[in-house]
Amino acid sequence: MVVQQELTSAEVDLLFHALADATRRDIVQRVIDEEQSVSTLARAYEVSFAAIQKHVAVLERARLVTKRRRGREQIVHGEIDTLSRAERLLQQYLELWQQRAGRMDALLREDEGRDPAPSAGPTPVTRKDTP
């Protein structure tokens, strides 16, 4: 693994773990649009309030959302910066492979120059020793 990443490996693990769940991705989408209380979120899903709380906790650890109290409510706020970093990280991996493929291609092309087919005719001689 050679990508120069802005996130530590542990952070990347948390991030992908968090994004690997459809409900959690859905929560992120909702709270990026507009911050919402945990109870409002819980009403949107068939799973229990406790389950949504757990999902939010996972998202919080990955810093995809932040939570604050407003009276009795817990308000969930989406962190767009973290999402952008996730996207950049994926983009970096893709670019890394793209660059590798380019260099592999260059190496393959060198072959063509180094091993001309015998039928290609005599090797041209460049004489530089004549005055």
Added chain:
Amino acid sequence: MTTTLESTVDADALTLTFVAEFDAAPDRVWQLWVDPRQLERWWGPPTWPATFVEHDPTPGGVSKYFMTGPDGTRSAGWWRFVSLTPPESLVFEDGFATEAGELDDSLPTTRTSVTLAGIDGGDTRTRMTTVTRFTSADELEKLLQMGMREGMTEAMGQIEAILAG
């Protein structure tokens, strides 16, 4: 000529798939992977060239390499080969190494599967597919046990959609 066909992120398996085509036979592209002198010419980014001090492309075999940055900083890594079927496929784990060059399993490893397939008879053109898993095998297993079953590029598509919104 390289043709990059596609690159996709799979939210289900946490994999990144990259497909490229080369004007060469699979045998030739295979050499780029198993010959350390050729491998080190393309593995590291140009600003961080790789040096393979060990390269044992056999099942269970280990490779050790370091990359040297513009200021001379070294970053060490290793591969552990899981399987090889020349010239069609190889699977290896890729991880970090300590400064002493020992395998550091405390940091996440990725697992990369490479498939080389001849196109139209296979003598002149090869399609290379690499699939890289992001997290450690343990982490991935845990995630799979959690029952995540989501479609290709979905997470990525959602990220883009969210950012666009």
